[in-house]
Amino acid sequence: MDAAKSLGLFLRASPTPYQMVETASNMLVRAGFKRLPEDDVWKLQGQAAAPGKYFYIRAASTIVAFAVSAAMEKGSGYKIVGAHTDSPVLKVKPVSKKNASGYMQLGVECYGGGLWHTWLDRELSLAGCAIVEENGVYRRKLVHMKRPVLRIPSLCIHLQTADERAKLDLNKETHLVPILAMVNEELNKTSAEGADSRHAPELLSALAEELGCTAAAIKDLDLTLYDTQPEQIWGLKNEFLSSPRLDNQAHCFTALEALVSYTSSPEFNKDPYVSAVVCFDHEEVGSTSAHGAGSPIIKELVERVNNWYHSEHLVEHNKIALQKSFIISADVAHAVHPNYASKHESNHGPLLNKGTVIKTNTNQRYATSVTTGFVIRELARRAGINVQEFVVRNDCPCGSTIGPIVAASTGISTVDVGIPSLSMHSIRETIGVHDVENSIKLFSSFFVNYNDIIGNCEF
Secondary structure (H helix, E strand, C coil), rough: CCCHHHHHHHEEEEEEEEHHHHHHHHHHHHHHCCCCCCCCCCCCCCCCCCEEEEEEECCEEEEEEEECCCCCCCCEEEEEEEEECCEEEEEEEEEEEEEEEEEEEEEEECCCCCCCHHCCCCCCEEEEEEEEEEEEEEEEEEEEEECEECCCCCCHHHHHCCCCCCCCCCCCCCCCEEEEEEHHHHHHCCCCCCCCCCCCCCHHHHHHHHCCCHHHHEEEEEEEEECCCCEEEEEECCCCECCCCCCHHHHHHHHHHHHHCCCCHHHHHHHCCCCEEECCCCCHHHCCCCCCCCCCCCCHHHHHHCCCCCCHHHHHHHHHHHHHHHHECCCEEECCCCCCCCHHHCCCCCCCCEEEEEECCCCCCCCHHHHHHHHHHHHHHHHHCCCCEEECCCCCCCCCCCHHHHHHHHCCEECCCCCCEEEECCCCEEHHHHHHHHHHHHHHHHHHHHHHHHCCCCC
């Protein structure tokens, strides 16, 4: 229950990847991790050395945390848990000003594959970042409006035809436009003088108040709509947690919790492997970006850490390190829905609160192999926790994760796992309270026990 409550607070503070990275950074700093600048030479400037605990941030929405003990050796492997910071959301368009039928509305774009009907009739707000000019200097500043300012009303049943009532068929361009306010022509003319004409002046004035600047100082925006209703633990036995963004900030949290705990333990001081957590942006749209899982971030981590440790044969040591490494791709999994149980293959139906799911797909939609799946099962056995199995039905489509992407780009052995969930890609998803703690235990077992397991394997 404590782990689930802590996850809930983490989610509440993280309405977008920007805020999630800030929340994770604060968590790491409290645990003794030092932030490194990506645009500096760590070795020459004395920024990093073994032993040490570090993190760095790319594009404000991807974070890499790693720890190196004094026992690190040449060609040491890397134990990495990978997750993603983004979720399917509605994002504000570059030109968002939109009025219709006396209402001030906001132009939005669908990001990822959301269950968009779940966004109807909810009190929404805005979060993300803005580029702000301060005394001739342009800075990225985070925005988190905590009061409800938007809503997408559904169409009442009386104005729908019989066919429309029989199915919920939303046009993503015309039916998902949120209401911001009633149009006020006088205010429209006088407020936010000198502000960006692409956005409603009333919106920029409200954002300026949040940011502590003038409306004219706001030069650009990257804003996301989010549900203002906080997370909720529910059920007769308080066994369920519902919240926005469980896919996949839940695993950003459990991975970071495990890393922080492990790097404070005596076992870490004797560990020759580098332990790391990488939380990527842009998984929901394919991961092909400068800071998604398709970017060179993991290879660069290996190269840069090895660079300030090794003095010769660096290229060879980098290749050796990749072959000795292991990645857990952690992303929430599909639990059996009791009203749609036929959608699951009968022998592979994960349940809430019954343990982390190992995801397998021989068509390589997941990266799990016979060897990497074995490692996870053995890690779970040593931790005294259950794992479950998921294989999609042959007559159903299969989603994918960062697993195959990072495996292909790095050559590192990879496995796909995840907490089972209901309502994946809804504005509010559900997981089991006990699975949060189980996920932390599994990742902790990975950092503690992986070396011993792999040392006894002849593959």
